[in-house]
Amino acid sequence: MHELIVSPFLDGYLALRPGHQAGLRLPEHRYRELQAAARTEVPLPTWFAEIAQETWGLDIDGGSARSTLLVREPSDHGFSRASWEINLGCNFACKHCYLGLKEFSGLPWDDKVRLLDIMQAVGVVWFQITGGEPTIDKHFQDAYRYAYSLGMMLTISTNASRLWQKSLLEMFEECPAYRLVVSVYGATEESFDGLTQRRGAWKSFKKGVDAAREAKLPVRLNLIVTEDSADEVDAMVALAERWELDHHVYTNMTPTIYGGPESLLAQSSKHLRERTPFQGCNAGHTFFHADPHGKVSICKVGRDDQIDLMAEGAEGLRKLGGIADKLMLRTGGCQGCQLSGSCLVCRPLAKQFQEAKAPLANYCQHGQQK
Structure with a gap:
C-alpha cells in the first residue's frame, strides 16, 4: 500500500501522507517527475526523499517510486472535495438531527464501487464519509479501504459508538484516516442519553473515544450544544481539553433536509449565536455531496436538482456549477x-x-x- 499521495489539487499539485495533517505544494515539473518515476521501478528522486524526511519523518531514501507513491492523474472536472452519506441509518435517534427520518437504505456494493471510482475520476482528494452513522453500514469498511486505495484523504464523521471494535481499529492502523470527526452530545450520561434517545449511548461513546485515543487516531470533537446539554458547555470543553483533543463548539441548529422544524426544538435559545454574513462558497464548483442512493447535490444543504450519478456518470457532474449558481x-x-x-x-x-x-x-x- 502507498505511503504517500501525489495529486493535482485545484490549480496546483500536492504531496500528502495519509493520517497526517501536513502536506506539500509541488510545482508542475516536480509533479511530472514523480508521475514518470511512479510508472517505473526507478528509485525516488533524492530531493523528494529529503522532503519526506523533513515533513513527515518518513525514511524513503532509496525506495521505489512505484511502491511508495500513489500518483493521481489530472482531471478536467475541477473538483477537489466531496462528501458521501453511505447510509442514513443510525444507532442513535438524536433530537436535533437534520436528516429527519434515518432509513437504512443505500447502494448495493457494485454501485458503491462505481460511485467511488467516479469520485476519483473527477479529482476528489479530500473525501468525507458520513451518515447516519457510517460505521454501522455493512459495506463501510470495504468502502473505506477501497476509497483509501484510490488515493483519497479520508474523513469519517461518527458518533464513536463503534470505534472500539477491533476490526475498525485494525483498518485505521492499516489505512490511516485524515481525520475522525466525533460528535459529543453532552458531558454526562443523563444529557447524552437524553439527546440521543438511546440508553447506553454515553457508555458506547466513551468506550469508542477511549479506544481511539489509545490508538492515537486523529480525532476532532464537535461539541453539540442543545437544550439537553445547555448547562454542560464548560464541562464538555473541559472534557475535550482533558482528553487533549481538538474541538469546536456548535450551538445553532438547522431544519431537517426536508424543511421540517422538529430538529429546531432541540435548540438552546440562550446559546443561539448571531451568524456572520454569508460570504459565498464553491459548492457545486469544487466540491459536492452524494446521498446514499448516489444522487448528487451541490452540498448537504442544497439538495434541489439532484444528479443521478449512477445514471449519468461523471459527465452529469458538469451540470453542478449551473445548478449551484441557480440555487444561490x-x-x-x-x-x-x-x-x-x-x-x-x-x-x-x-x-x-x-x-x-x-x-x-x-x-x-x-x-x-x-
Missing part, C-alpha cells in the same frame, strides 16, 4: 430584500428555515434585536 439566487421569501447583500445564511439554508417556519432570529437579520 435570492428568490422566494427573500425576493426584494434590501439586506440580501449581507444575509446571514446561503439561499438553500434560508429556504429550509422558511419551509420550517422558523423564527427569523435563527437565520435572518430581520429577526435580530437592534
Whole structure:
C-alpha cells in the first residue's frame, strides 16, 4: 500500500501522507517527475526523499517510486472535495438531527464501487464519509479501504459508538484516516442519553473515544450544544481539553433536509449565536455531496436538482456549477430584500428555515434585536 499521495489539487499539485495533517505544494515539473518515476521501478528522486524526511519523518531514501507513491492523474472536472452519506441509518435517534427520518437504505456494493471510482475520476482528494452513522453500514469498511486505495484523504464523521471494535481499529492502523470527526452530545450520561434517545449511548461513546485515543487516531470533537446539554458547555470543553483533543463548539441548529422544524426544538435559545454574513462558497464548483442512493447535490444543504450519478456518470457532474449558481439566487421569501447583500445564511439554508417556519432570529437579520 502507498505511503504517500501525489495529486493535482485545484490549480496546483500536492504531496500528502495519509493520517497526517501536513502536506506539500509541488510545482508542475516536480509533479511530472514523480508521475514518470511512479510508472517505473526507478528509485525516488533524492530531493523528494529529503522532503519526506523533513515533513513527515518518513525514511524513503532509496525506495521505489512505484511502491511508495500513489500518483493521481489530472482531471478536467475541477473538483477537489466531496462528501458521501453511505447510509442514513443510525444507532442513535438524536433530537436535533437534520436528516429527519434515518432509513437504512443505500447502494448495493457494485454501485458503491462505481460511485467511488467516479469520485476519483473527477479529482476528489479530500473525501468525507458520513451518515447516519457510517460505521454501522455493512459495506463501510470495504468502502473505506477501497476509497483509501484510490488515493483519497479520508474523513469519517461518527458518533464513536463503534470505534472500539477491533476490526475498525485494525483498518485505521492499516489505512490511516485524515481525520475522525466525533460528535459529543453532552458531558454526562443523563444529557447524552437524553439527546440521543438511546440508553447506553454515553457508555458506547466513551468506550469508542477511549479506544481511539489509545490508538492515537486523529480525532476532532464537535461539541453539540442543545437544550439537553445547555448547562454542560464548560464541562464538555473541559472534557475535550482533558482528553487533549481538538474541538469546536456548535450551538445553532438547522431544519431537517426536508424543511421540517422538529430538529429546531432541540435548540438552546440562550446559546443561539448571531451568524456572520454569508460570504459565498464553491459548492457545486469544487466540491459536492452524494446521498446514499448516489444522487448528487451541490452540498448537504442544497439538495434541489439532484444528479443521478449512477445514471449519468461523471459527465452529469458538469451540470453542478449551473445548478449551484441557480440555487444561490435570492428568490422566494427573500425576493426584494434590501439586506440580501449581507444575509446571514446561503439561499438553500434560508429556504429550509422558511419551509420550517422558523423564527427569523435563527437565520435572518430581520429577526435580530437592534
